[in-house]
Amino acid sequence: MKVAIIGAGISGLTAAQGLMARGVDVKVFEKSRGVGGRLATKRLEWGNVDIGAQYFTARDQRFQTRVAQWQEDKVAARWHFQPHSLSAAGLIPSPDSTLRYVGTPNMNSLAQALARGVEIDFNTRIDALHASANGWTLVTADGRAGKQHFDWVVLTLPAEQSAALLAGTAIEQQIPTQVHEPCWALAVATRGDVPADIQGIFGDDVVSWVSRLSARPQRQASEHYDDLWLLHFSGDWSTINGKDTGVDIAQAGLGWLAQALQMPAAKPLQAVYHYKHYWRYARLKDDTTTASIIADRSAGIAAIGAWSAGGRVEGAYLSGLDFVDYFFA
Numbered sequence: 001m002k003v004a005i006i007g008a009g010i011s012g013l014t015a016a017q018g019l020m021a022r023g024v025d026v027k028v029f030e031k032s033r034g035v036g037g038r039l040a041t042k043r044l045e046w047g048n049v050d051i052g053a054q055y056f057t058a059r060d061q062r063f064q065t066r067v068a069q070w071q072e073d074k075v076a077a078r079w080h081f082q083p084h085s086l087s088a089a090g091l092i093p094s095p096d097s098t099l100r101y102v103g104t105p106n107m108n109s110l111a112q113a114l115a116r117g118v119e120i121d122f123n124t125r126i127d128a129l130h131a132s133a134n135g136w137t138l139v140t141a142d143g144r145a146g147k148q149h150f151d152w153v154v155l156t157l158p159a160e161q162s163a164a165l166l167a168g169t170a171i172e173q174q175i176p177t178q179v180h181e182p183c184w185a186l187a188v189a190t191r192g193d194v195p196a197d198i199q200g201i202f203g204d205d206v207v208s209w210v211s212r213l214s215a216r217p218q219r220q221a222s223e224h225y226d227d228l229w230l231l232h233f234s235g236d237w238s239t240i241n242g243k244d245t246g247v248d249i250a251q252a253g254l255g256w257l258a259q260a261l262q263m264p265a266a267k268p269l270q271a272v273y274h275y276k277h278y279w280r281y282a283r284l285k286d287d288t289t290t291a292s293i294i295a296d297r298s299a300g301i302a303a304i305g306a307w308s309a310g311g312r313v314e315g316a317y318l319s320g321l322d323f324v325d326y327f328f329a
């Protein structure tokens, strides 16, 4: 039995590991040059920056078991801090009992751990699927059909992207459309004296979340800046100010951050470096959405991903596990 998995994010890698553990021949195809998908760590000259998921939670027992193992393997750790919220009076502590975890040293470390032993074709974007009597063949971005035949193809892309590849298949109509919202991510390295207890901020309808990346477990200090921040602009703001916006994202983000932190005029927050990234399909608009497994066993095709299991990193992991259960049922 040969299975092709499209996408080396958490859902694809979890499915790959689960199938391989039970003797299935698996090959993963990934359009980018590394694993992780939206669990993305951008390696910049001035530091490694997590530009996708900032932390994760573990509510399901199966994921909690995996997270405990990751902690033992030193690729994940608890991020102990009390978030702040932006109010009319400025930043106020926002007590909650949520246990937050991060990948160590980077969020992407989780994906790298899951990728061990998995055969992955990087820089390989799949643009079409062909069904024949011998199974599925995959057509890459250069228009070439691969020579290998697969009994199953498992798509793990955001639903909107999977839908395009599934045109003409039996499950085409079952894929939800327009479930994700976009997100501008801005990393800013700054000089300035910010109180140590401000590590994560629930923002407003412009910037929805801020991480102080430089305060997370196992981050190395830099001589070039005091702090490294990551801002996620809200879904609504990022929809209005799309990929081609004329708005200066760096200016907008730095201004927002300086105002939120209420830096004294004599000692303003100074940006040293910045990096921005637009996520077209970032998070679910409604993370209670669950579609369960969308698959056609007779054709050997399935579409999974975080979107099919409540979103987030946890949903991605669970969708991979659920597919393995379905496959062997």
Ligand SMILES: Cc1cc2nc3c(=O)[nH]c(=O)nc-3n(C[C@H](O)[C@H](O)[C@H](O)COP(=O)(O)OP(=O)(O)OC[C@H]3O[C@@H](n4cnc5c(N)ncnc54)[C@H](O)[C@@H]3O)c2cc1C
Residues within 6 Å of the ligand: 006, 007, 008, 009, 010, 011, 012, 029, 030, 031, 032, 035, 036, 037, 038, 039, 051, 052, 053, 054, 055, 056, 057, 124, 125, 126, 127, 156, 157, 158, 161, 183, 185, 232, 279, 281, 282, 283, 304, 305, 306, 307, 311, 312, 313, 314, 315, 316
């Ligand atoms: C800005 C942002 C903030 C987030 N914040 C959080 C958070 O704080 N906590 C949390 O738990 N979750 C958060 N998430 C969500 C979380 O990151 C995702 O739900 C999860 O990582 C998705 O995993 P996945 O495997 O389902 O999909 P992806 O990670 O999207 O994996 C899909 C993979 O498929 C590849 N691919 C796409 N098209 C093709 C193609 N045609 N051919 C080959 N490969 C292809 C992609 O490159 C990618 O590697 C956030 C996401 C973003 C973007």
